[in-house]
Amino acid sequence: MIDQGHIAALTGILGDKGIVTEPGDMAAYETGARYDEGRAALVLRPQTTEEVSAAVGYCVKNGIALIPQSGNTGLVSGATPDATGAQAVLSLDRMTQRFEVDLDNRSLRAGAGLRLSDVNQKLEKHGLFFPIDLGADPRLGGMLATNTGGSRFLKYGDVRRNALGIKVVLADESGTVLDLTSELRKNNTGIDWKQIFIGTSGAFGIITECVLNLEPLPKQVATAYLVPASGAHVMPLLRAMEDRLGAYLSAFEGMSKNSVAAALDHAPSLKNPFQGGKVPDYVILAEVSRTWEPREGEQSLDSVLETVLAEIWESDDAPLADAFVGPAHEMWALRHALSEGVKHSGKLIAFDLSFRRGDIMAFCDRMKDEMPHTFPEVTICDFGHIGDGGVHFNLVVPKDSGSAADKDFERRLRDRVFAIAVQDFNGSFSAEHAIGRKNQAYYDLYTQQKIKDMAQGLKAITSPGDLGTVRFG
Amino acid sequence: MIDQGHIAALTGILGDKGIVTEPGDMAAYETGARYDEGRAALVLRPQTTEEVSAAVGYCVKNGIALIPQSGNTGLVSGATPDATGAQAVLSLDRMTQRFEVDLDNRSLRAGAGLRLSDVNQKLEKHGLFFPIDLGADPRLGGMLATNTGGSRFLKYGDVRRNALGIKVVLADESGTVLDLTSELRKNNTGIDWKQIFIGTSGAFGIITECVLNLEPLPKQVATAYLVPASGAHVMPLLRAMEDRLGAYLSAFEGMSKNSVAAALDHAPSLKNPFQGGKVPDYVILAEVSRTWEPREGEQSLDSVLETVLAEIWESDDAPLADAFVGPAHEMWALRHALSEGVKHSGKLIAFDLSFRRGDIMAFCDRMKDEMPHTFPEVTICDFGHIGDGGVHFNLVVPKDSGSAADKDFERRLRDRVFAIAVQDFNGSFSAEHAIGRKNQAYYDLYTQQKIKDMAQGLKAITSPGDLGTVRFG
Numbered sequence: 001m002i003d004q005g006h007i008a009a010l011t012g013i014l015g016d017k018g019i020v021t022e023p024g025d026m027a028a029y030e031t032g033a034r035y036d037e038g039r040a041a042l043v044l045r046p047q048t049t050e051e052v053s054a055a056v057g058y059c060v061k062n063g064i065a066l067i068p069q070s071g072n073t074g075l076v077s078g079a080t081p082d083a084t085g086a087q088a089v090l091s092l093d094r095m096t097q098r099f100e101v102d103l104d105n106r107s108l109r110a111g112a113g114l115r116l117s118d119v120n121q122k123l124e125k126h127g128l129f130f131p132i133d134l135g136a137d138p139r140l141g142g143m144l145a146t147n148t149g150g151s152r153f154l155k156y157g158d159v160r161r162n163a164l165g166i167k168v169v170l171a172d173e174s175g176t177v178l179d180l181t182s183e184l185r186k187n188n189t190g191i192d193w194k195q196i197f198i199g200t201s202g203a204f205g206i207i208t209e210c211v212l213n214l215e216p217l218p219k220q221v222a223t224a225y226l227v228p229a230s231g232a233h234v235m236p237l238l239r240a241m242e243d244r245l246g247a248y249l250s251a252f253e254g255m256s257k258n259s260v261a262a263a264l265d266h267a268p269s270l271k272n273p274f275q276g277g278k279v280p281d282y283v284i285l286a287e288v289s290r291t292w293e294p295r296e297g298e299q300s301l302d303s304v305l306e307t308v309l310a311e312i313w314e315s316d317d318a319p320l321a322d323a324f325v326g327p328a329h330e331m332w333a334l335r336h337a338l339s340e341g342v343k344h345s346g347k348l349i350a351f352d353l354s355f356r357r358g359d360i361m362a363f364c365d366r367m368k369d370e371m372p373h374t375f376p377e378v379t380i381c382d383f384g385h386i387g388d389g390g391v392h393f394n395l396v397v398p399k400d401s402g403s404a405a406d407k408d409f410e411r412r413l414r415d416r417v418f419a420i421a422v423q424d425f426n427g428s429f430s431a432e433h434a435i436g437r438k439n440q441a442y443y444d445l446y447t448q449q450k451i452k453d454m455a456q457g458l459k460a461i462t463s464p465g466d467l468g469t470v471r472f473g
Numbered sequence: 474m475i476d477q478g479h480i481a482a483l484t485g486i487l488g489d490k491g492i493v494t495e496p497g498d499m500a501a502y503e504t505g506a507r508y509d510e511g512r513a514a515l516v517l518r519p520q521t522t523e524e525v526s527a528a529v530g531y532c533v534k535n536g537i538a539l540i541p542q543s544g545n546t547g548l549v550s551g552a553t554p555d556a557t558g559a560q561a562v563l564s565l566d567r568m569t570q571r572f573e574v575d576l577d578n579r580s581l582r583a584g585a586g587l588r589l590s591d592v593n594q595k596l597e598k599h600g601l602f603f604p605i606d607l608g609a610d611p612r613l614g615g616m617l618a619t620n621t622g623g624s625r626f627l628k629y630g631d632v633r634r635n636a637l638g639i640k641v642v643l644a645d646e647s648g649t650v651l652d653l654t655s656e657l658r659k660n661n662t663g664i665d666w667k668q669i670f671i672g673t674s675g676a677f678g679i680i681t682e683c684v685l686n687l688e689p690l691p692k693q694v695a696t697a698y699l700v701p702a703s704g705a706h707v708m709p710l711l712r713a714m715e716d717r718l719g720a721y722l723s724a725f726e727g728m729s730k731n732s733v734a735a736a737l738d739h740a741p742s743l744k745n746p747f748q749g750g751k752v753p754d755y756v757i758l759a760e761v762s763r764t765w766e767p768r769e770g771e772q773s774l775d776s777v778l779e780t781v782l783a784e785i786w787e788s789d790d791a792p793l794a795d796a797f798v799g800p801a802h803e804m805w806a807l808r809h810a811l812s813e814g815v816k817h818s819g820k821l822i823a824f825d826l827s828f829r830r831g832d833i834m835a836f837c838d839r840m841k842d843e844m845p846h847t848f849p850e851v852t853i854c855d856f857g858h859i860g861d862g863g864v865h866f867n868l869v870v871p872k873d874s875g876s877a878a879d880k881d882f883e884r885r886l887r888d889r890v891f892a893i894a895v896q897d898f899n900g901s902f903s904a905e906h907a908i909g910r911k912n913q914a915y916y917d918l919y920t921q922q923k924i925k926d927m928a929q930g931l932k933a934i935t936s937p938g939d940l941g942t943v944r945f946g
Contacts, residue, residue, distance in 0.1 A: 104708040104831030105862070106715075127716065149659045155720075158659065161634055176923060186622045186631065186827040186863045186904040188672045190916060190945055191928055195668035199661045216715055235577040242579070243600065246689055246764030247628075247720030291719030295780065298772065307768065354659040358577030389578070390659045431659040443663055450649060455664055457934030461927050472663055 002041040002088065006062060010044060013054045018045050018094070029069060029081075029089045033136065034343075035438070036077040039085035040067075047094045049167055049177055049208040056206065057175030059088060060465035066090050066171060067469060068202035070142025071115060075350070076436030078146065078201040078469050092141045095208055101126060106214045107164055107183050112141030112207050128214040131156035133251075135339055141207045147199035149432035151335075154387030155250040155289075156215060158432070159198065166194045167209035171465030181211050196458065201434050203468040204458065218250070218289035222301040223331040224309060225273060226284040226323045231361040233319035234284070237312070238357065238386060240319060241286060244308045251287035252387035253335055254360070259381040259394065263334060263341030270334055273326060280322070284386065285335050287328065335383075339392070342381045346396040347404040349378075349413055353421050354389045354431035363391070363425050367417070371395075375413055377403050390431045393417065414442075422446050435470045443472070475514040475561065479535060483517060486527045491518050491567070502542060502554075502562045506609065507816075508911070509550040512558035513540075520567045522640055522650055522681040529679065530648030532561060533938035539563050539644060541675035541941060543615025544588060548823070549909030551619065551674040551942050565614045568681055574599060579687045580637055580656050585614030585680050601687040604629035606724075608812055614680045620672030622905035624808075627860030628723040628762075629688060631905070632671065639667045640682035644938030654684050669931065674907050676941040677931065691723070691762035695774040696804040697782060698746060699757040699796045704834040706792035707757070710785070711830065711859060713792060714759060717781045724760035725860035726808055727833070732854040732867065736807060736814030743807055746799060753795070757859065758808050760801065808856075812865070815854045819869040820877040822851075822886055826894050827862045827904035836864070836898050840890070844868075848886055850876050863904045866890065887915075895919050908943045916945070 011019050020026055020043035029043045041064070046052045059066050065087040069079040081087040095113030102108070103126060110119065117137045120129045132143065133152040144166060149158040156162065165181035180194045197205050228234045234254070241249055260279045264272055274280065288305055299307070302325050309323045342348060355363055364382055371378050377397050384391035395413065403409040421427040422442075429442045444452075456473025484492050493499055493516035502516045514537070519525045532539050538560040542552040554560040568586030575581070576599060583592065590610045593602045605616065606625040617639060622631040629635065638654035653667045670678050701707045707727070714722055733752045737745055747753065761778055772780070775798050782796045815821060828836055837855055844851050850870050857864035868886065876882040894900040895915075902915045917925075929946025 102829060102831065103712065105829045107829075147661050153659065157634070160665070161630070178923065179921075183829040183899070184827050184901050184904075185861045186626065186858070187901040188620050188905060188907045189901055189903045189912075190908065190920060190924065191673055191931065192633070192668055192671070193924065193927065195665055198665070200664055216719055239576065242689055242764075244765050291715075292717050299770070354657050356575060356578045356580075356656040358575065385659070388658045426656070428657050428660040428662055430662045431657075432661060434661045435663065439662075447663060448652075450651065451663065451666065454666065454934050457930065458664065461930030461934075 002064060006064065007042065009058060010055060013058060014044060014046055014051055018047065018051065019043070020045065029072065029091055032077060032080045033073045034075055036080045038081035038083055040081045040089045041086055043089045043091055045091050045094045047097065049169065052090070052169045052206055052208050053175035053177050055090065055175070056169050056171055056465070057173055060171050060175070061173050063466070064088050065466035068092070068145070068206045068467070070112065070145065071136070071138035073136035073138045074142065074146060074433065074436060075352070076430070076433045076438040078434055078436030079142065082437070090206065092139055092208070095141070098209060101128070102183060105183050108212045108214055109181065110140060110210060110212065112144070112209055113139050115139050116143065123214065124217065127217050129217050130212055131162065131215040132159055135336060140210055144198050144207050144210055145200065145202045146434040147432070149385070149388065149390060151253055151385060152250050153385060153390070154252055155247065160195070162213040163194065163198060163210060164213055165211040166197060166207050168197050168205035168207055170205045171463035171467040178205065181209060183211055196462070199434055200472065201436060201468055201470045203470045203472055204462045216291040218291055219293050220290040220301045221287060221328045222305045222325060223285060223287045223328040224305055224323055224325045225331060226286055227280045227321045228282060228284065229319050229321045231282065231365060234282070234361050234386060235358050237284070237319035240312045240315065241308070244311060245288055248288040248290065249286065250289045251285065253285040253384070254386040255283045255285065255335065255338060255383045256381060257281050258379055259338045259342055259383040260334065262345040262381055263337040266341040266344045267337045270337055271330060273330070273334070285331055338383045342394045342396060345381065346379070346398050349395045349397070349410055351393040351395070351417055352431050352433045353391045353393050354428040355391065355421070355425055357386065357389045359425050359427065360384070360386060360389060360391055363421065363427065366420065374416065377401050378413070418442055437469045440470060475537060479537065480515060482531060483528060486531060487517060487519055487524055491520065491524065492516070493518065502545065502564055505550060505553045506546045507548055509553045511554035511556055513554045513562045514559055516562045516564055518564050518567045520570065522642065525563070525642045525679055525681050526648035526650050528563065528648070529642050529644055529938070530646055533644050533648070534646050536939070537561050538939035541565070541618070541679045543585065543618065544609070544611035546609035546611045547615065547619060547906065547909060548825070549903070549906045549911040551907055551909030552615065555910070563679065565612055565681070568614070571682060574601070575656060578656050581685045581687055582654065583613060583683060583685065585617070585682055586612050588612050589616065596687065597690065600690050602690050603685055604635065604688040605632055608809060613683055617671050617680050617683055618673065618675045619907040620905070622858070622861065622863060624726060624858060625723050626858060626863070627725055628720065633668070635686040636667065636671060636683060637686055638684040639670060639680050641670050641678035641680055643678045644936035644940040651678065654682060656684055669935070672907055673945065674909060674941055674943045676943045676945055677935045689764040691764055692766050693763040693774045694760060694801045695778045695798060696758060696760045696801040697778055697796055697798045698804060699759055700753045700794045701755060701757065702792050702794045704755065704838060707755070707834050707859060708831050710757070710792035713785045713788065714781070717784060718761055721761040721763065722759065723762045724758065726758040726857070727859040728756045728758065728808065728811060728856045729854060730754050731852060732811045732815055732856040733807065735818040735854055736810040739814040739817045740810045743810055744803060746803070746807070758804055811856045815867045815869060818854065819852070819871050822868045822870070822883055824866040824868070824890055825904050825906045826864045826866050827901040828864065828898055830859065830862045832898050832900065833857070833859060833862060833864055836894065836900065839893065840866070847889065850874050851886070891915055910942045913943060
């Protein structure tokens with residue numbers, strides 16, 4: 001679809017290694033991590049911001065649509081080309097050269113193509129890390145473009161909170177480079193433009209470099225499984241933990257019985273940690289952590305956690321039915337196995353929702369009441385980040401059921417779940433996965449017209465070219 | 474300058490209490506907290522978002538320039554009218570009705586006219602607070618519009634980090650209300666538009682309501698004065714404290730000898746805490762805090778701090794020359810007296826700068842070297858927030874010197890200090906006071922043209938009316 005003249009010109013800009021046109025080599029860039037398959041006209045793999053700028057400028061001038069792609073681990077079709085074969089993928093996977101740690105400033109300047117795992121491995125010797133904890137292993141540019149949150153949001157916040165600066169290439173005819181990088185934490189000298197590019201899936205520009213806040217690595221970690229006395233006791237339990245642990249508390253993750261059962265079923269190497277193997281209706285994984293090595297005479301973190309749980313246990317109207325401290329790696333292993341377990345238990349229709357913290361359990365109860373009547377073939381396998389209001393609300397239908405193959409069934413289910421989440425609970429239809437093609441229809445439905453008009457205006461003043469999978473305007 | 478017809482119409486919208494036209498009554502709205510005096514055509518005092526919307530719509534339609542004003546505690550002429558007497562001040566001081574705490578969510582929905590001190594007083598019984606610690610007592614709308622930081626940024630971040638949502642009235646002919654309020658922490662369903670209004674001094678819209686993150690109140694606090702072995706030891710000292718205290722560490726404030734001496738001089742009730750009354754060249758106030766009541770058998774926080782200081786004291790190339798733990802209220806009293814003390818020691822020319830943390834002391838050294846040659850009448854009285862890179866770089870000239878009365882002297886001094894801070898150190902010319910008329914020339918000088926063009930475009934799609942003191946475009 002893109003003629004040889006363009007391919008030659010782009011090869012001139014990016015070099016032989018910077019361009020992929022063989023169908024076999026392009027496949028990895030055309031297929032999403034879990035969903036989605038498209039067809040790319042070609043794949044551009046620039047190595048520097050200057051190369052991105054030159055390639056983007058060329059494409060905009062010549063009307064070539066661009067899909068920025070980072071680690072390609074997203075779940076909302078935000079980085080894969082569509083089926084037309086007319087779009088060029090611009091991959092960040094070679095933007096890995098820059099890696100400059102500033103120890104005094106606790107910050108990192110890095111290329112947007114570095115993977116989270118590589119970043120944290122390189123930082124380990126300095127006792128620092130980029131504190132976003134995810135199931136996937138994305139590249140930095142995509143983490144910024146989707147504003148990922150993860151399991152330790154409660155303590156460290158999301159990517160937005162930890163982004164000090166970014167460098168962006170705009171999709172205009174010059175491939176304008178906006179240098180919004182900065183090592184500064186306090187800086188109020190105008191509009192904080194970087195915010196416009198964070199969480200917007202590359203629709204307004206391509207992030208090529210970033211400056212990130214780093215945090216001291218935890219050196220002590222303790223975890224416990226908490227069984228709340230009832231769904232209504234989950235919030236009192238969280239508040240009791242926050243009151244007694246403050247900034248020690250680094251995770252407070254909820255796991256429903258169905259999601260735990262699916263994980264144990266799928267991964268037989270996992271230990272079933274519950275008495276008599278009986279999985280409770282709902283379990284919370286609580287984590288506390290400290291950044292220093294254990295000190296002589298200091299109460300161990302396990303013991304601190306036990307003390308706090310005993311205090312809560314003995315309080316009036318105790319929100320706990322059961323609780324036990326256990327090895328962090330085992331407890332997290334189960335938590336991290338939920339996603340795959342649920343995926344293998346049938347056809348998965350996944351929702352990445354968020355609520356006011358106090359509404360999470362109410363929403364889940366509402367769905368448990370309603371689903372058997374409206375969608376009886378569905379099993380609810382929710383889990384999530386109670387501490388920050390995020391819920392991975394997973395619905396599973398048997399693979400051999402008629403519904404599993406029925407596209408309209410999935411659409412009706414999505415419409416219904418989002419309507420309840422957004423309209424009845426003022427919740428979010430995308431907590432931490434951003435928009436992408438997958439959520440486009442719900443953005444269109446739930447966004448007020450003035451906001452869409454403003455987005456269109458913003459597009460015109462930043463990246464008028466055809467960029468990304470999402471239309472905000 | 475505004476005719477009786479307009480006054481009658483605006484009185485019709487806002488009621489008698491909602492409009493001020495008597496010169497005596499307007500004076501408080503025409504005079505800034507420390508600098509600046511202007512003249513208002515009239516003062517509008519709406520009580521609800523709907524009233525703001527109606528009044529703003531009327532003013533835009535009739536070409537009446539609006540200056541939004543919140544607590545009027547800013548230091549950069551961001552909220553006072555100019556000298557023409559043609560501008561209407563729109564004060565938030567009656568927007569105080571809404572105050573809704575969500576304990577489960579740890580969040581507050583509040584009117585933008587509430588003062589920080591009132592908010593925190595009302596929250597105290599819930600064991601929560603809005604964790605921005607400032608010398609002044611602003612109203613919430615202004616805190617959002619300037620993105621204030623303060624002394625505990627190191628632990629809690631700035632206003633931006635703690636803002637979950639805002640409601641904004643745009644300066645267009647309809648007075649469009651943008652409801653960007655939300656109690657959600659994780660929400661990535663489009664552009665995070667609220668970011669555009671945070672830190673931009675009301676140039677793009679008037680914030681009328683907000684939803685804020687709250688934090689558990691500290692129940693234990695311990696403080697120490699640390700004397701670094703030298704300027705070069707300040708960063709190793711900070712890093713040693715961060716490694717050993719993690720999220721306990723809630724402040725790390727630097728105070729120069731001159732600023733401490735000025736405070737002790739101005740406020741004789743303050744105890745001189747230093748041995749023999751000898752103020753060291755540089756002192757750091759470190760604070761650690763915990764959110765729970767002391768537990769039986771738990772090491773006291775004073776003792777934790779002493780343990781940590783002993784560890785640092787005994788380390789190789791120890792960064793400490795002296796250190797002592799003392800009562801938090803006394804130690805903070807001296808810190809909080811610095812600003813007034815410096816102000817009374819002569820004519821103050823103040824700079825609100827920030828740097829990479831590792832550059833703070835280098836910048837101060839550079840200025841100490843240079844100033845005696847270029848501006849010999851100046852005394853440097855710096856203090857600041859070492860933990861986040863902020864420096865209140867205060868220069869004082871004797872009140873009776875020729876320079877004190879010389880406007881051109883001040884301009885030359887500002888130009889020179891900013892040139893070194895911004896050009897040589899990649900620092901910020903406004904760390905936490907935002908722009909305002911006072912910093913407009915430096916925004917114009919140090920902002921790239923593309924960013925100004927984008928700001929102009931943003932203005933057109935949000936608030937085309939004449940709003941605020943700053944021109945970003």
